[in-house]
Amino acid sequence: MYKEYFGFSEWPFSIVPNSRYLYLSQRHQEAIAYLKSGLTSGGGMAMLTGEVGTGKTTVAKSMLSNLDSATKAGLILNPTFSSIELLQAVCDEYAIEYSANASLKDLSQAIHHYLLANHAQGVQTLLVIDEAQHLAPDVLEQLRLITNLETESQKLLKVLLVGQPELQQKLQWPQLRQLAQRITGRYHLLPLDADETDAYIRFRLATAGGSVTLFSKKMVSVIARYTQGIPRLINLVCDESLKMAHHAGMPALTVNLVTQACESVMAYQMPSTHLQPSKSVNHSWKYAAALAIGCSIAYAALPNIERFTQQQLAQVLPIIDSEPQVEIVEQIALASEAKATINQGLTVEGALRDLYQTWGYRASMFDTLCLEDSDSVMNCRMALGTIKDVIDMNMPVVLTLRLDGQTRFAVLNQLTTESFVLLIDDKELTLPLDWLGQLWTGEYRYLWMSQFDETLRQGMQGESIEALNSKLAAVFGEQVESKRVFDDSLKRRVEAFQRWQGMAVDGIAGKQTLTRLDLMTQAQAPTLIVDQEVM
Numbered sequence: 001m002y003k004e005y006f007g008f009s010e011w012p013f014s015i016v017p018n019s020r021y022l023y024l025s026q027r028h029q030e031a032i033a034y035l036k037s038g039l040t041s042g043g044g045m046a047m048l049t050g051e052v053g054t055g056k057t058t059v060a061k062s063m064l065s066n067l068d069s070a071t072k073a074g075l076i077l078n079p080t081f082s083s084i085e086l087l088q089a090v091c092d093e094y095a096i097e098y099s100a101n102a103s104l105k106d107l108s109q110a111i112h113h114y115l116l117a118n119h120a121q122g123v124q125t126l127l128v129i130d131e132a133q134h135l136a137p138d139v140l141e142q143l144r145l146i147t148n149l150e151t152e153s154q155k156l157l158k159v160l161l162v163g164q165p166e167l168q169q170k171l172q173w174p175q176l177r178q179l180a181q182r183i184t185g186r187y188h189l190l191p192l193d194a195d196e197t198d199a200y201i202r203f204r205l206a207t208a209g210g211s212v213t214l215f216s217k218k219m220v221s222v223i224a225r226y227t228q229g230i231p232r233l234i235n236l237v238c239d240e241s242l243k244m245a246h247h248a249g250m251p252a253l254t255v256n257l258v259t260q261a262c263e264s265v266m267a268y269q270m271p272s273t274h275l276q277p278s279k280s281v282n283h284s285w286k287y288a289a290a291l292a293i294g295c296s297i298a299y300a301a302l303p304n305i306e307r308f309t310q311q312q313l314a315q316v317l318p319i320i321d322s323e324p325q326v327e328i329v330e331q332i333a334l335a336s337e338a339k340a341t342i343n344q345g346l347t348v349e350g351a352l353r354d355l356y357q358t359w360g361y362r363a364s365m366f367d368t369l370c371l372e373d374s375d376s377v378m379n380c381r382m383a384l385g386t387i388k389d390v391i392d393m394n395m396p397v398v399l400t401l402r403l404d405g406q407t408r409f410a411v412l413n414q415l416t417t418e419s420f421v422l423l424i425d426d427k428e429l430t431l432p433l434d435w436l437g438q439l440w441t442g443e444y445r446y447l448w449m450s451q452f453d454e455t456l457r458q459g460m461q462g463e464s465i466e467a468l469n470s471k472l473a474a475v476f477g478e479q480v481e482s483k484r485v486f487d488d489s490l491k492r493r494v495e496a497f498q499r500w501q502g503m504a505v506d507g508i509a510g511k512q513t514l515t516r517l518d519l520m521t522q523a524q525a526p527t528l529i530v531d532q533e534v535m
């Protein structure tokens with residue numbers, strides 16, 4: 001391998017966490033200062049956001065490693081919990097004892113007693129929750145409640161929420177306004193600029209015992225442009241460049257080779273809408289084509305999924321990249337029938353009834369409330385996101401639309417390379433593709449069927465474990481072997497799935513892991529994406 005070939009003592013661009021390779025740019029140091037200020041000024045909560053791979057976890061772990069003995073810290077890495085599971089996780093992290101059948105009230109009291117005992121000894125308690133964008137609204141509200149205990153001058157529990165930009169959006173929801181008001185320190189971590197990218201690469205090369213001149217200024221400029229300064233992507237590109245050079249027997253890197261490495265790595269990455277300048281409110285459709293490439297590995301594992309072909313991508317790009325010639329209101333004014341249909345103004349309950357019908361079900365009154373913890377045969381969830389998330393599921397969803405200053409709801413029922421179809425009160429409305437980004441607010445609701453009602457861990461057994469094993473076999477394209485015990489081999493396969501899906505890797509099949517697995521194995525689900533070649 002290239003380690004010895006280029007004279008390294010260890011792998012310089014491994015993405016496995018290693019404290020020796022902790023590189024704190026000026027932005028990272030600034031983030032730490034802001035967050036510390038927010039947590040020590042009497043407030044109870046701080047928030048760190050940033051794109052995937054920008055170093056959020058690095059900042060959090062750096063803060064934790066530099067705490068003094070007067071602070072007791074806990075770190076939760078996979079927060080896909082229900083309210084009671086969150087409190088159980090907090091108790092587990094601080095070794096707080098509780099009974100197996102403890103209620104929310106019991107767990108809250110146990111935590112409060114622990115916090116008071118720490119305060120009496122002059123110890124401040126800090127809880128860091130990574131990947132916090134996955135926390136459901138009711139769980140975030142429970143988190144707010146356990147931070148209520150305070151003295152006259154400070155909170156007894158300090159909380160640092162670390163998450164992707166969707167966390168910022170989630171905290172704008174009306175039901176979370178009380179939580180949002182408690183956040184006294186906020187920092188959004190931006191990617192590295194070109195100079196910081198150069199310093200980052202040189203730091204890792206030097207730490208691994210290699211030559212810091214392996215990547216020239218021109219090469220670094222190419223890497224910075226392709227990766228947008230995201231450290232994790234920089235690692236992948238640099239590692240690929242060195243592999244390619246070693247395989248070709250080249251004594252040094254070239255700009256052309258580094259460019260090829262960038263294109264190879266970035267072909268499977270989804271450009272972030274949060275990093276791109278945009279003139280309109282929502283141009284997330286500009287990345288639909290990139291998503292279809294970036295998710296090709298995941299889609300390849302699923303049978304009978306119709307998806308955009310390379311030829312169709314070429315057709316889509318000009319549509320989604322073009323700016324509207326006139327404002328959307330003027331466009332819709334030219335199509336009075338379309339405007340009138342949308343303005344019929346279905347309630348969210350009515351739109352959900354239509355969504356249930358696409359699955360072949362008649363929704364009850366309770367079904368249309370879209371409660372996460374219901375007894376319905378279908379699960380329902382509301383989310384904020386981009387078209388990336390919707391295409392990834394490849395199922396109809398209820399969209400929240402905005403037209404003439406009014407909120408409307410409709411089912412996004414079909415998607416082609418030229419148009420999309422809304423289902424409104426049993427009527428189908430076909431609209432040009434470039435209208436969607438102008439109408440949609442980013443909020444959507446979706447359905448799925450689940451076989452799981454609890455978190456699955458090593459040592460458990462039964463039908464749920466058998467279902468977990470079968471679903472993993474389906475997404476990995478493996479032959480299904482009967483397994484009813486959550487053993488070491490099943491844990492490794494759960495870890496492999498989590499790593500593949502970009503989740504926190506802990507081998508525990510929690511809510512996030514099981515939901516993603518469910519969504520990828522919905523054999524009876526209606527399909528959103530329509531391949532025009534078969535229409």
